[in-house]
Amino acid sequence: MNERVVPPAARRRRRPTKQGVVLSEELIVGTALRLIEEHGADALSVRRLGRALGADPSSLYRYFRTADDLLLAVADELIGRTLHAWHPTGDWRADLRDLGLRMHAGALAHPRAAVLGSYRVTGRVHEIRAVEAILGVLRGAGFPDPEAVRIYHAFVDQALAHGALDSASAAMPRAARDAEAAVWRATYARLPGDTHPHIAATARHLVADMAHSSYPAALDLLLDAAAARLAAAAPASRS
Incomplete structure (x- = not known):
């Protein structure tokens, strides 16, 4: 991925992907997490992620600047899942x-x-x-x-x-x-x-x-x- 990014308000894709789903940051992160568990972080690529989502890989730039930005979002998602079930x-x-x-x-x-x-x-x-x-x-x-x-x-x-x-x-x-x-x-x-x-x-x-x-x-x-x-x-x- 490169440094291009679309402002958050403009990120939502209006048309469904080839598989009939509407892209969102949550969907991309969840799919990336699954692919990392299946293939490892080193094997995660924009092409593979786009294929899994049924979307043009270039559309992912609307949500994440770089591959590292996506990996940080995946790491943060794990923290969020832990906090969701924790109640002091x-x-x-x-x-x-x-x-x-x-x-x-x-x-x-x-x-x-x-x-x-x-x-x-x-x-x-x-x-x-x-x-x-x-x-x-x-x-x-x-x-x-x-x-x-x-x-x-x-x-x-x-x-x-x-x-x-x-x-x-x-x-x-x-x-x-x-x-x-x-x-x-x-x-x-x-x-x-x-x-x-x-x-x-x-x-x-x-x-x-x-x-x-x-x-x-x-x-x-x-x-x-x-x-x-x-x-x-x-x-x-x-x-």
């Missing part, structure tokens, strides 16, 4: 835990797009809403502004990193995933205690635990640390 209750720790788990689940539902979105800043409506909401939860809990930003940063990066890590694993062929899981049983569980005492002592726990994502445990550790910092800051604020 006023319990900051429960709310952040719920949001983090929803972010992780959303990444696993769209593994290829999640890897793409894990390192991009979209600056779009859903991301802005997420930043505002998370900071609101933290500031409402009583975290000082510098601490709220620090915890927000760690919380989001942790969720995105684990989402990308687990999404990359989920995107592997089933045979490859099974082979990796078997290593813990076939190799680590058989190491002798005289040469590898710590692995041998914890082998059964390694076999049981390493087959699952560490994100829920990592999230709880982060929230534990945040709660401890909040408790420590409370007496200082009263002095």
Whole structure:
């Protein structure tokens, strides 16, 4: 795609495409998300997207300046889908835990797009809403502004990193995933205690635990640390 773009008010296509649908930003983003999951972001092209929509590829320039602009819109769409199902209750720790788990689940539902979105800043409506909401939860809990930003940063990066890590694993062929899981049983569980005492002592726990994502445990550790910092800051604020 190039840098041509039509103002938002003029973007809506008046005539249906060859498949009888009317183009919209939402339709294009949803179709791009599907194609990314089927073929990968590198394989997404204006030609392929136009073919999937039954539209002339040039018509997509009415909605997005560049291919990168479209990819950012796809990343923002994933954020929006997570926020749609999340409703803060006023319990900051429960709310952040719920949001983090929803972010992780959303990444696993769209593994290829999640890897793409894990390192991009979209600056779009859903991301802005997420930043505002998370900071609101933290500031409402009583975290000082510098601490709220620090915890927000760690919380989001942790969720995105684990989402990308687990999404990359989920995107592997089933045979490859099974082979990796078997290593813990076939190799680590058989190491002798005289040469590898710590692995041998914890082998059964390694076999049981390493087959699952560490994100829920990592999230709880982060929230534990945040709660401890909040408790420590409370007496200082009263002095």
